[in-house]
Amino acid sequence: MTRIMGYCDRWSARPGDTVNFMVSCIGAESYEVEIVRLKQPEAGPLATPFQPERVASDVNGRYAGREQALPIGSLAVVPGHPCLEQLEAATLVAYVMPTTPLKCRQALFGNWCEASRTGFGLELDEQGCLVLRLGAGPGTEVTLASGEPMRAWRWYRVAATFDSLSGCMAIWQEPVPRHGFDLDRPIHRSTESGCPKCRSSNALTFAAWQSGRATGPSAWGGLQFGQHFNGRIDRPRIVEGALDHAGIAELMGENGLAAIEDELVAAWDFALDISGEAITDTGPNRLHGTIVNLPTRAVHGHNWTGCINDWTKAPEQYGAIHFHDDDIVDACWATDFSFEVSSALRSGVYAAKLTAGDFVYWVPFFVSPPRGEARSKVAFIASTATYTVYLNNTGRFLSSATEVYQGRVTVMDEIDSLLFEFPAMGLSTYDRHSDGTGVAYASRSRPVHNFRPTGRHWNFNLDLCIIDWLEHLGGDYDVITEDQLHEEGMSLLAPYNVVITGSHPEYDSLGMLDAFQAYLRRGGRLMYMGGNGFYWRIAHHPTRDGVIEVRRAEGGVRAWDALPGEYHHSFTGEYGGLWRRNSRAPQKLVGVGFISQGFDKCSYYRRTEAADDPRAAWMFEGVEDELIGDFGILQGGAAGLEIDAIDARLGTPPHALVVARSENHSNTYEVVAEEVLIPHGATDAIINPEIHADITFFETPNGGAVWSTGSIAFAGSLGWNGFDNNVARLTTNVLRRFADDEPLPWPGLPKTGE
Amino acid sequence: MYSFDKSRLDLAREFKANPFGEHRPDLQYLLNLMRRPDPKRAHYVLMPRQWGESWTLAVMEPGGVSPPRPTNLVFTDAGEAEWHVFKLRWAELAGEELPFD
Numbered sequence: 001m002t003r004i005m006g007y008c009d010r011w012s013a014r015p016g017d018t019v020n021f022m023v024s025c026i027g028a029e030s031y032e033v034e035i036v037r038l039k040q041p042e043a044g045p046l047a048t049p050f051q052p053e054r055v056a057s058d059v060n061g062r063y064a065g066r067e068q069a070l071p072i073g074s075l076a077v078v079p080g081h082p083c084l085e086q087l088e089a090a091t092l093v094a095y096v097m098p099t100t101p102l103k104c105r106q107a108l109f110g111n112w113c114e115a116s117r118t119g120f121g122l123e124l125d126e127q128g129c130l131v132l133r134l135g136a137g138p139g140t141e142v143t144l145a146s147g148e149p150m151r152a153w154r155w156y157r158v159a160a161t162f163d164s165l166s167g168c169m170a171i172w173q174e175p176v177p178r179h180g181f182d183l184d185r186p187i188h189r190s191t192e193s194g195c196p197k198c199r200s201s202n203a204l205t206f207a208a209w210q211s212g213r214a215t216g217p218s219a220w221g222g223l224q225f226g227q228h229f230n231g232r233i234d235r236p237r238i239v240e241g242a243l244d245h246a247g248i249a250e251l252m253g254e255n256g257l258a259a260i261e262d263e264l265v266a267a268w269d270f271a272l273d274i275s276g277e278a279i280t281d282t283g284p285n286r287l288h289g290t291i292v293n294l295p296t297r298a299v300h301g302h303n304w305t306g307c308i309n310d311w312t313k314a315p316e317q318y319g320a321i322h323f324h325d326d327d328i329v330d331a332c333w334a335t336d337f338s339f340e341v342s343s344a345l346r347s348g349v350y351a352a353k354l355t356a357g358d359f360v361y362w363v364p365f366f367v368s369p370p371r372g373e374a375r376s377k378v379a380f381i382a383s384t385a386t387y388t389v390y391l392n393n394t395g396r397f398l399s400s401a402t403e404v405y406q407g408r409v410t411v412m413d414e415i416d417s418l419l420f421e422f423p424a425m426g427l428s429t430y431d432r433h434s435d436g437t438g439v440a441y442a443s444r445s446r447p448v449h450n451f452r453p454t455g456r457h458w459n460f461n462l463d464l465c466i467i468d469w470l471e472h473l474g475g476d477y478d479v480i481t482e483d484q485l486h487e488e489g490m491s492l493l494a495p496y497n498v499v500i501t502g503s504h505p506e507y508d509s510l511g512m513l514d515a516f517q518a519y520l521r522r523g524g525r526l527m528y529m530g531g532n533g534f535y536w537r538i539a540h541h542p543t544r545d546g547v548i549e550v551r552r553a554e555g556g557v558r559a560w561d562a563l564p565g566e567y568h569h570s571f572t573g574e575y576g577g578l579w580r581r582n583s584r585a586p587q588k589l590v591g592v593g594f595i596s597q598g599f600d601k602c603s604y605y606r607r608t609e610a611a612d613d614p615r616a617a618w619m620f621e622g623v624e625d626e627l628i629g630d631f632g633i634l635q636g637g638a639a640g641l642e643i644d645a646i647d648a649r650l651g652t653p654p655h656a657l658v659v660a661r662s663e664n665h666s667n668t669y670e671v672v673a674e675e676v677l678i679p680h681g682a683t684d685a686i687i688n689p690e691i692h693a694d695i696t697f698f699e700t701p702n703g704g705a706v707w708s709t710g711s712i713a714f715a716g717s718l719g720w721n722g723f724d725n726n727v728a729r730l731t732t733n734v735l736r737r738f739a740d741d742e743p744l745p746w747p748g749l750p751k752t753g754e
Numbered sequence: 755m756y757s758f759d760k761s762r763l764d765l766a767r768e769f770k771a772n773p774f775g776e777h778r779p780d781l782q783y784l785l786n787l788m789r790r791p792d793p794k795r796a797h798y799v800l801m802p803r804q805w806g807e808s809w810t811l812a813v814m815e816p817g818g819v820s821p822p823r824p825t826n827l828v829f830t831d832a833g834e835a836e837w838h839v840f841k842l843r844w845a846e847l848a849g850e851e852l853p854f855d
């Protein structure tokens with residue numbers, strides 16, 4: 001089997017930037033690199049032939065292949081410290097909530113090292129029982145187990161003491177009282193059979209054990225880690241000397257840290273630095289550390305009352321970190337080659353094409369003009385935020401559930417199969433972790449299966465159909481990205497007369513929405529070329545490029561639902577979920593918003609009377625047809641997949657014109673969940689007249705305007721019949737008008753009664 | 755409660771004629787029954803050989819523990835592939851194959 005995969009360290013590049021590429025090559029001694037410009041997707045016999053254009057570069061050529069492993073699984077780590085090394089007697093205490101207690105042996109915390117068999121550690125055994133493990137090297141190891149399994153999703157106060165002078169060990173596994181009627185009971189075990197002096201300079205870890213030096217990429221400190229824990233840890237503390245039960249209770253009580261002050265070694269408060277990656281020790285030794293591979297923060301701890309749902313208002317109730325064995329934020333691979341973006345390289349969509357044997361893998365990136373400069377009046381804004389949250393969308397292949405709502409057998413190619421050959425590539429925010437919790441963080445620093453010019457036409461690969469159309473029109477456009485929009489705001493858009501979105505710009509930060517809005521108020525023009533756009537709120541990691549958080553709160557069509565009380569993003573504290581629940585429904589920005597999705601067959605639009613309104617008639621020049629887009633490479637129509645409709649209640653401007661409306665959608669088109677408060681069954685397109693995509697136009701102040709297609713499939717019809725079709729003509733008319741310096745006249749207030 | 759009825763050959767004919775798009779309610783019920791997710795059951799996927807031109811039918815074992823296992827069935831029409839999967843599922847539910855192809 002020959003496989004090649006990789007990633008790069010920046011998706012958005014400008015002249016002078018260097019893009020570094022990390023590659024793993026399996027089953028081949030060497031691989032070929034070619035930097036290419038992407039002008040269209042691979043889209044089959046009915047589309048423009050797929051012809052990536054080779055870019056002259058000294059990066060192109062043959063490279064020696066090497067495999068790079070994927071260090072998956074989150075943990076937290078504190079570098080080794082003398083005060084841990086000198087502990088001959090100690091007490092370890094924490095609140096823990098295992099979510100898969102029967103998975104396998106799982107680390108809780110300690111400085112245990114699997115390779116050297118040294119250190120102390122609290123862990124779960126294969127049966128989910130608490131275990132204290134001590135060792136001073138191979139053959140010296142001792143353990144003490146509770147013998148009673150912990151139950152999933154139950155908080156416990158776990159404690160252990162050891163004293164190498166007296167040879168005593170003890171453990172306590174005590175359920176934390178809560179509402180409900182649990183049968184489990186506190187467990188206490190002790191022994192005086194002796195224990196070794198487990199002195200070691202090992203790092204202290206939470207939720208994983210170190211196992212010596214890594215042979216390949218390491219998530220932290222050159223070490224490799226295993227025995228990853230699924231679940232939450234809250235308020236871990238270490239005290240010198242063996243406390244008794246009353247002492248442990250006192251330590252974890254309200255004034256515990258003051259009461260045990262003289263013996264306290266460390267007391268980590270995970271409620272500090274929730275937005276970042278530090279873990280803070282509030283004890284005297286300041287044994288601060290870091291989280292690794294982004295376990296989920298801003299999750300409730302053992303003491304959440306349910307009365308406060310915003311972690312920023314009561315961080316002390318959010319003192320837990322939720323670790324997962326399938327978290328990965330950075331594969332930490334070594335760089336294989338670097339591409340310098342020269343000032344001669346024109347703005348566009350590019351990729352490194354990696355070929356090993358018959359296997360081809362693509363690593364795309366975007367080249368924009370220098371900051372503040374525009375080389376065209378037209379900008380295409382790549383939906384980098386949406387591409388990111390979709391990366392490694394694994395769950396859709398896992399069962400026929402996808403087929404039920406798609407109305408088709410799922411298509412899966414050999415690059416999609418990488419997800420199952422190399423599950424350590426990690427998951428997407430459309431998936432659930434191995435313990436069933438939703439994946440809230442997305443990252444790009446790892447190989448992915450669905451950011452490429454081949455495969456399923458969705459997001460990036462479908463947006464290349466828009467690039468194809470722009471190329472057909474002569475190629476006068478710049479490419480900018482949502483990353484840049486989040487960073488630079490309206491100044492990124494200001495130099496352009498018209499900004500064109502991708503087919504599915506679904507995810508936005510507050511900064512992104514504000515930038516679009518400010519641009520439109522100042523005379524900018526926006527062509528929203530898709531469906532289900534501007535739907536979810538996201539938060540960007542405070543320091544890591546390309547790491548995005550999604551909390552799927554309350555309503556919406558969603559792959560998982562955030563737990564109650566965990567609707568606020570950890571990165572920003574902002575309330576997550578749908579923008580329509582955050583006073584910024586997409587209808588306010590682009591006139592339309594998500595109404596339905598279906599995936600078996602696409603439909604067409606029918607021109608409306610408003611198409612003849614003098615405000616809009618110009619866009620139909622040369623378009624005589626009644627039906628628009630009754631063709632296309634995506635299931636035969638321009639209206640489909642995910643579609644948007646106007647809704648005055650949600651903020652469609654009163655002067656918006658719907659110039660064409662889709663009809664005749666199939667059974668798989670169900671109205672979105674947020675519109676169905678009482679399930680009633682009459683929700684599919686066969687019976688529900690609310691389901692349609694609306695091509696919508698309205699002017700904005702100062703000569704600006706918005707034109708929305710309201711359909712993901714729309715992009716797949718542009719190139720039909722060599723671009724000789726009514727979708728391309730209509731869209732090109734709009735582009736030409738929007739690119740023109742001449743302001744679009746403001747229609748004024750609608751007359752009363754209209 | 756809807757249940758499978760192997761005498762409803764009209765539904766199979768309707769699906770064959772029109773695998774995608776609007777279906778009558780009884781056919782939609784049947785499709786929902788056939789496609790219902792079951793964590794213990796393998797399911798089918800289509801692996802493209804040439805994008806938009808030909809596909810190999812493949813089987814995904816439950817649990818997502820391995821990549822799809824290709825069969826030797828190749829289709830050059832997406833509708834024909836759907837019809838084949840329909841026939842396989844019909845046979846599973848009916849305990850016998852559809853009396854027509």
Ligand SMILES: [Fe+2]
Pocket residue numbers: 504506532
């Ligand atoms: Fe989406």
